[in-house]
Amino acid sequence: MVEESSLAALLRSQRAAAGLTQEGLADRSGISVRTISDVERGLRKTVYRHTAQRLASALALVGAERDEFEGIARGSARRGPRALAPEKRVLAAPGxxxxxxxxxxxxxxxxxxxxxxxxxxxxxxxxxxxxxxxxxxxxxxxxxxxxxxxxxxxxxxxxxxxxxxxxxxxxxxxxxxxxxxxxxxxxxxxxxxxxxxxxxxxxxxxxxxxxxxxxxxxxxxxxxxxxxxxxxxxxxxxxxxxxxxxxVPPLGFHRKDRGSGPEAIRADPAVELFFQRASAVRRDLVIDDASALVLRDICGSLDGLPLAIELAAARVKHLSLEALREMLDMPLRVLVGGPRDLPKRHQTMRDTIAWSYGLLDPDEQSLFRRLSVFAGGWTLDAATALADEGVTAVTLQHMSGLIDKSLVYLASPFQRDVRYSMLDVIREFGLERSEGAGEMGSFRQRHAEFYLSLAEKAEPGLGGAGQGNWFRRLETEHDNLRAALAWLTRTKDTKRALRLAGALWQFWRRQGHFSEGRMWLREALSIDRDKLHAARAKALWGAGWMAFVQGDYEEGEALSAELIQIAREHRAPLDERNGLTILGMILMGRGQFHRAMEPFARALELCWPLGPSWHLATSHLNLGMSKMHAGELKGAKQLITRARRMYQDIGDEHFEARSLGYLGYAALLAGDSRQAESLFVASLEAFRRLEDLQGIAEGLEGLAAVTASNANSQSAATSAHLAGAAQSIRHQLTA
Missing domain, CATH: 3.40.50.300 (P-loop containing nucleotide triphosphate hydrolases)
Known part of the structure; x- marks a missing residue:
């Protein structure tokens, strides 16, 4: 009986002295938890030699103490007083x-x-x-x-x-x-x-x-x-x-503006780590120009996280690089199968994150799941809007816990409006937990409502003083705005989808997101046509303008006709003005300048009773532009000059710069090439300062026209160069 309980008692005492649970000893020794449990319960009196040796090593036993443990474990020795009253020692324990x-x-x-x-x-x-x-x-x-x-x-x-x-x-x-x-x-x-x-x-x-x-x-x-x-x-x-x-930050990974060859890309640590680990499972792996770009994408999608990179690299034994890149849209499903000698929490990416998640208190876990709905980061105000408490101080307290536990990080710690973010693979884990808890729908709805409010708050500021700040804010939040639009269109929330798309179209126009903006506007307009005339009218205005910019005059004309019809049915003069403006622009695009003057003139008439505004200024500009193309230069210059003063008054720097360009064309048509060049240069400099790509293209085209008017071979070459640069920008914008 003494021998039967001797090993059980000894293993329990040594495990406790080592500060290990049964699971911890199993992980450290490579022996199953069941075996350790059976020994400690006395179900097994002895173990095999190699099992005894692995247990002794895991327990950091040395010298006589190790010999005694192994002897008892193998049934060849009894437990003596040494094990019961260990002497004080100072040794370099193998463990x-x-x-x-x-x-x-x-x-x-x-x-x-x-x-x-x-x-x-x-x-x-x-x-x-x-x-x-x-x-x-x-x-x-x-x-x-x-x-x-x-x-x-x-x-x-x-x-x-x-x-x-x-x-x-x-x-x-x-x-x-x-x-x-x-x-x-x-x-x-x-x-x-x-x-x-x-x-x-x-x-x-x-x-x-x-x-x-x-x-x-x-x-x-x-x-x-x-x-x-x-x-x-x-x-x-x-x-x-x-x-x-x-x-400790993630490893750096290659950015698209630093070259794309194998040597340039492998110079970055994240890519080099992937290559080394992938080569260990596929010795024939060769990196050429094409695969180098794929490697850059893979490491970028993994946020430079070493464990994620190593788990992904192990998959090249079974997948091509291209297939791996595609599958990493859902990284937690791919990042599995780590080495068996790693702790279990590091054998899959999901287990690694779950370990951290399990250390959070319930309030922190709840906030973590909510924050996973954000795309591209968030502000404290946005996080508070999703929290149940809705109190900034409480949200900050819980978010500080997430930062302390390395699940959230400060994305812009040195800016006035601090942004927070989480690595993509951590975000996916949060989304999984939210879906599993049945919370995702309510979280996404709150998220969409917050960003709808932000867009509608920004909309009037996009055409006035401080517009640069609003454009930058919306660009920063573009991923969240996309996520909000995707949710609203998927759930067929027609009213909010139309409101959000309608509020954003001027942002898309200014930033050159023509194709994307047109796609979202089409999505919103296709959901439902009933009882939403105000929201639908604004979306029709944006969609018609985008169609015109991309040269789709037929669709633009149809959208314009629907907008004018809705406006007249509901006696909405501003909406009618917008529909007439689209029609006038399409006629201009078709070279029908005299015909364009009629809808532009009517649009201006509709704006006068509404008082000074961006719409009134732009109606002057549009009519002036049509007169200029029709050869009525004096009237054109008066209208465009008046428009420029209005833009100055309301603080719209972009359209003020555009007015300078149109005055340049008026001067060029009047034969004053020097004045025209001065106006085009001023317009181009303003657009460059404002980082307005469409405006930069317009300025380059104006300078190309001035240069071409000089009628010599050198000027012709310069003009062609300027026009080519402008065309390149326009191709980029309409792609």
């Missing part, structure tokens, strides 16, 4: 040795230099590497520890202690066992301090985030050991006095 990674570390020299400098600083004794799961914190810590072991001069004793399977109350005993310190003292930190005495030492505590409550032990340990430095890896900081935090 605390710095691991030797099987692969090379790629692209982390900068981070290693920062860590080395911090460890060399006598004033820094607690250094924490933070970042999301899979970003490479442990790998950097291992390399930094290995370099510290072999550093010239006084070499510190280095201990590496993984805590992934350690329960919070057992952190102290786990560290003590790993450092080779045993004592009957109740205060473990005191025993470690006595054992280390004044020897320099570096202790690496890996995966601390799930035992964050043991930070007090770390503080006590530093107080007891004057020459001890502690390097921690964690998804959140310990928040202790004197702690220095280094946020």
């Amino acid at each position: 605390a040795r710095v691991p030797t990674p099987p692969t090379t570390l790629v692209g982390r020299e900068r981070e290693l230099e920062i860590v080395a400098a911090a460890l060399a600083d006598e004033d820094i004794r607690l250094l924490t590497l933070t970042g999301p799961g899979g970003v490479g914190k442990t790998r950097i810590a291992i390399e930094a520890a290995r370099r510290a072991e072999h550093h010239g001069g006084t070499k510190p004793r280095v201990f590496f202690v993984p805590l992934s399977w350690t329960a919070e109350p057992l952190v102290g005993s786990t560290v003590a066992v790993a450092m080779g310190v045993t004592s009957t003292k109740e205060r473990i930190a005191e025993a470690i301090g006595e054992a280390l005495h004044l020897d320099p030492a570096l202790l690496v505590l890996d995966t601390f985030e799930h035992v964050i409550g043991a930070a007090g032990f770390v503080r006590e340990l530093l107080g007891r050991c004057s020459r001890l430095k502690i390097l921690v890896t964690s998804r959140e900081a310990l928040r202790l006095s004197g702690e220095h935090e280094i946020v």
Whole structure:
């Protein structure tokens, strides 16, 4: 009976001393949890030799203690007093040795230099590497520890202690066992301090985030050991006095403006990591110009996250690079099958993120799921709009927790309006959880309503003073606006879809998003035609204008006719003005300048009673432009000059610049090429300052016309060059 319970009791006591759960010991030893459970319950009296050896190594047993454990485990020895009353010892336990990674570390020299400098600083004794799961914190810590072991001069004793399977109350005993310190003292930190005495030492505590409550032990340990430095890896900081935090970023990946050849792309760490790991499973992998571009896309879609890159690289054994790129639209389904010698939480990307998610409190989990609906980042106001509390301070508190735990990051920390974001693979996990909880519909509806409100708030500002700020804001939020439109059209929310598309069309026009804007307007207009005349009229205006710009005069004419009909039925003069304007522009496009003057003149008449506005200014400009093309230069110049003054009054810099260009054409047609050139240059400079591509094309075309009027070979070549540049821009805009 004594022999039957001896191994069970011994394994339980040694596992507890090592600070391990049964799952943790199984993970560290490579032995099944069932086997360990059977032994501890006394169902197995002995184990095989190799099982005993693996258990002893996982428990960091050495010397006589290891011999005794293996003997009892194999049934060839009894448990003696040594195991019951271990003597104090200071040994370099095998379990605390710095691991030797099987692969090379790629692209982390900068981070290693920062860590080395911090460890060399006598004033820094607690250094924490933070970042999301899979970003490479442990790998950097291992390399930094290995370099510290072999550093010239006084070499510190280095201990590496993984805590992934350690329960919070057992952190102290786990560290003590790993450092080779045993004592009957109740205060473990005191025993470690006595054992280390004044020897320099570096202790690496890996995966601390799930035992964050043991930070007090770390503080006590530093107080007891004057020459001890502690390097921690964690998804959140310990928040202790004197702690220095280094946020580990994802690896850099190639941007499209830095060249596309294999050598240029492999110069980036993310791509090089992918190539090295992929080559390990496909020795015939060759990177040419075409596959280099695919590699860039793959690493970009993975946000440069090392674990994600390594999991994706392993898939090239079964997939082509092109197929892998396509499948990474749903990365969590692809990023599986990591090496078996990794912790289970790192064998799939989903498990890695789930580990972090499980450490959140319920309020943080709820906010995390809500934030996953954002595309391209969000502001604090946007996050608050989706939160149940709707209180900014409460949202900030919970979001700070997500930032601390490395699930959310500051995308623009140095701007006045701070933006937050999350890596795409983390966002996909949040979307999965939201779908599973049946919350996604309500979250997306709130998201769409917030961005509809933003677009309608921005709309009047797009044609007046401060318009540049609004254009930039909408461009920043473009991905969220797209997501909102997709939701509203998919759920056939006709009214909101029309309102949002109608509010955005001037933004699409100014930014050159013609094809995309036209697509969304068509989608919204196709849902339902009933009882929404005001919202439909605005969308028809935008869709008709986009059709005109892209040369689809037939569709533009049909949209114009519908808009005019709706406006007259509902006695909406401004909507009628907009429909007539589209019709006039189409007639201009067809070269029917005299016919265009009639709808433009009627549009101007409709605007006068409504008072000064962008519409009134633009109606002057349109009529003036048609008169100019019809040869009525004097009347044209008067109308365009009046329009320019109105644009100045309301603060619309874009259309003021456009008015300068039209005055340039009037001057050129009047034979004053010098005045025309001056006006075109002023217009072009304004458009360049405003980053208005359509306006830049117009300015280049004006200068090409002036140059062509000089009638010599050099001027002809210059004119052709300017016209070609303008045509290139227009092709880009209409693509």
